[in-house]
Amino acid sequence: MAVNSDAPDVASATNTVKQPVTKDADTPKSESESEDTKYANPGTLCGVHNVYQTKPDENDETSWSKELPETIVDPAEDAESAQYALIVRNVKCYDGRKSLSIHSIVIQSEFLKTFLGKVLEGYPGVTATLERLEFTAPFKPLVHRWEDFLKAREAEDLDETTKEHVDLLYKILEEELRDVLARKKDLVRNGVITHPLIWTIFEPDDVVIANISGRLHASLFVNDRINCRTQSIILDGKFVEFDGDDFGYCDTEYEVPLFLGTVPITCLPAFPLRYHPEKEAIRQSLVARGKLWEQHKGFHYKQYEGTAIGFLDDNKKKKYHVKSRIIIDAEGFNVFHPHETVDVWGTVPNELTEEHQLVASPAVYGYSLKDKEWLMFYLDCSSDIKWNTDAFDSLVLPxxxxxxxxxxxxxxxxxxxxxxxxxxxxxxxxxxxxxxxxxxxxxxxxxxxxxxxxxxxxxxxxxxxxxxxxxxxxxxxxxxxxxxxxxxxxxxxxxxxxxxxxxxxxxxxxxxxxxxxxxxxxxxxxxxxxxxxxxxxxxxxxxxxxxxxxxxxYKELDTNSRRHVWNQFLSRSVKTETFSDDQLDSLAAVQLNGRQIKNMIKTAGLLAWSQNRDLNYEHVKTVLGLRKATSPLSA
CATH class of the missing domain: 3.40.50.300 (P-loop containing nucleotide triphosphate hydrolases)
Structure with a gap:
């Protein structure tokens, strides 16, 4: 990765003043010290007293000494090295193929800085105009933009000096990166990748996709890092989220466990969208989902059926199967949910662009009215509510x-x-x-x-x-x-x-x-x-x-009210003419409230289903008979 630094490399001179040190009574005095040595009051001398770290001892511990280390060497970068277009730092190589490898390259040529500024334009973390531009192995920016480097090198508008400096850098990089570039090209041509070279196919701001619980998640790639304990590769990304007030970015990560040999790129837990064989169709689908998601900011009342995610107080997640009406409300989630909040960072416009919609969250936050839980809901499981406009008219009152x-x-x-x-x-x-x-x-x-x-x-x-x-x-x-x-x-x-x-x-x-x-x-x-x-x-x-x-x-239902309730509930299960007027009158004569009538019809419906028949009067009479037989008042 490129490292930029504008800090000077030459240490400033210090005014060193040797000051006597007060010792305990039991500490032996050196030959140069005498009992008549006088010391200034603590902190009063205008000067610097330098001490130096010692070599580690057998316990790998160090201390500090007033003596200058014997192995100290002169700085490698000075006025002499500043003359050159490049400073190449080399280290011993132990892979058996060469004796030295390049640790880092410092770009000192202004011609090269201008050239690289165009090649690496927009690459995160690289500012080519800094006084000191440094690239460190494995030179990720240059590997990722190698094709752009080659095209820019062949441009006809390069002046002679720039061409000369670019050729110098090319020769060094081509020799150092030859194996990596050739292996990457061969692997990508075959649609596979190895674990050590995963970093070569993930470029900053790549759109990365992952299939999580059957849903496609998209994010922008930020960085990769190694889990030293498991040797897994952690891919850091960011996606667009809504916190109830503003759009912004949320961080995410994907883990690629250690594997041997090669695996198809599209079989990785997450991979760049550009390697998907149907990348354009996937892109359009993600943008369409992002547009719909953007419309659900604020408060919305929806029907939901599917998996939802709850957040527990120990940073664990719990799956819920929700079949209920829900309220989408990210602001309310942040205010009332005790264990988790939606936090965003970065600047994202209130009107999302297609690039933002592409990496928008597939989920919304809100409240399940049936479960009485604040949850994360997937947008594809929500739908518009089918309202019962006749509900109030069907209400039975005296x-x-x-x-x-x-x-x-x-x-x-x-x-x-x-x-x-x-x-x-x-x-x-x-x-x-x-x-x-x-x-x-x-x-x-x-x-x-x-x-x-x-x-x-x-x-x-x-x-x-x-x-x-x-x-x-x-x-x-x-x-x-x-x-x-x-x-x-x-x-x-x-x-x-x-x-x-x-x-x-x-x-x-x-x-x-x-x-x-x-x-x-x-x-x-x-x-x-x-x-x-x-x-x-x-x-x-x-x-x-x-x-x-x-x-x-409210009073107990009279016969007419009970008949009305029987008729209403039965009409939802069977055709009204299935039950005759005499049968409805017979049912209405039984002392039941509305809730009991509803339960009778539900139980009778289960009985009819078990017999593979349509619900009829005999099923209801059977259930009523069972109720009478089991009622405490029938004894």
Missing amino acids: KEQENLKDLILAFAKAQSKSLDSFDDVIQGKGRGIIMQLSGPPGVGKTMTAESVAEVMQVPLYTMSAGDLGSNADDVERKLKNILRMIPKWGAVLLLDEADVFMEARTTTDLQRNELVSIFLRMLEYYEGILFLTTNRAEEIDPAFESRIHVSLT
Whole structure:
């Protein structure tokens, strides 16, 4: 690799002053010293006292001495050596083919610097205009640009002096690099490479591709290095990433384990795109993926099915199979994920060029609503959401409360579009919409929140008391994060079975009192849409009454409501006419809630599948009979 240095090689002169050294009482005095020797106060003499490192002893330890080493030699580079176009440093060679090899070459000719500046233009790490230009074995820049060197050497516009200096350098390099260049050419012609010569086919800023978990990853090559313990070659690269605010580069690396003989270049764990037999098609595919990836910066709500990656607190990764709606949000990942952040460096434009899109990340960062985990998602596993626009219309409520459906939806839409500009006396307080849904299980409380989110086409974040825990500090921390995330996404928040946080405070249960107080305080500053479901509305703390905008009480389903629910769920599995009116009436007569009806149909469907038949009334009757036989009330 080329090494540039503008530091002078000649040491500056020093004014050496010999100063007496104070010794301990037991230290013998030299003949030149006497008890009358006088010393200046410490640090007062304007001078330098030089000491010299000694040779290593039998333990490979060194010390310092006032005596000049006997083996010291004069500097090799001086006014005499500065006259020459090149300084070639040679070392002993032990490969059996020659006695000396070149360690490094110092370019001193201004003609050569100008020539090499054109040949190596854009090569990272090389600045040909520096006063001192040095190349060190194995001379990677010159090996990588050898064809350019040869073409430039044959150019007709070279003046006589430059031509002479270039020919001198060519003769030295050709003799030194002949074997490497010939072996590289032969290997590449056969589409293979050896482990010791991998460095010859990786040039800085090469587009490198790797197949990781069945996906093509692309990056720009930066450098290679050796793992001294395993002798593996580590290929360092960089790719374009988004941190939630800006595009930039992230570092990556690929490991090439030690191997004997040759392997096909395209079988390496990572290899330059230019060696791929379909490089143009691959390039176009990567650029197209990069364009799509660029469009997913910011916040996006998607359906996802496939592998996702989680990050643990011990720097390990965990694979998840996710089949859920997700929220793509790199900024949120950086704020709320406890173990990993997306950090970028370097300058990348906000509008990516094709070269940046080519090496863009194949993944995005966000949140799985079902798994309640911050994860890394692969873009090719995401898709647009298919919304259930009929969800709200299919919601079954008692007739006397049907008009409340429109009120709930109106409240939610107004809050979502920030039409309600009302604020509390204290800025930021009272800006949320809180709706309480109470009643027995399975009558539609949860479905109400789900339907509102579906009609509004926004995320629904569902949590229960179990997700928050019972420790006051943990509850406060988790609630604080959740209540910050949800309004940012424009999501609907559903706190299911919120009784433990809403139940009236007492003089005996101080721990629960603290949970209720924390919850009340958090609600004051919540700015989104919140549904609270409870089974015991009559036991709610009075302080919640002033914070709840809409309260809806659900009753047990009557016969007509149950018939409607049976009809709805069955229509998703079979044709409506499969069940007669009498059969639907018979099913509706059984005392079941909505959740139980759904489970009955699901179980009956499994029974029909096991018999390789379509779902019919007899399957449902069989499941209902089993339920009655196993019910504790049937004994």
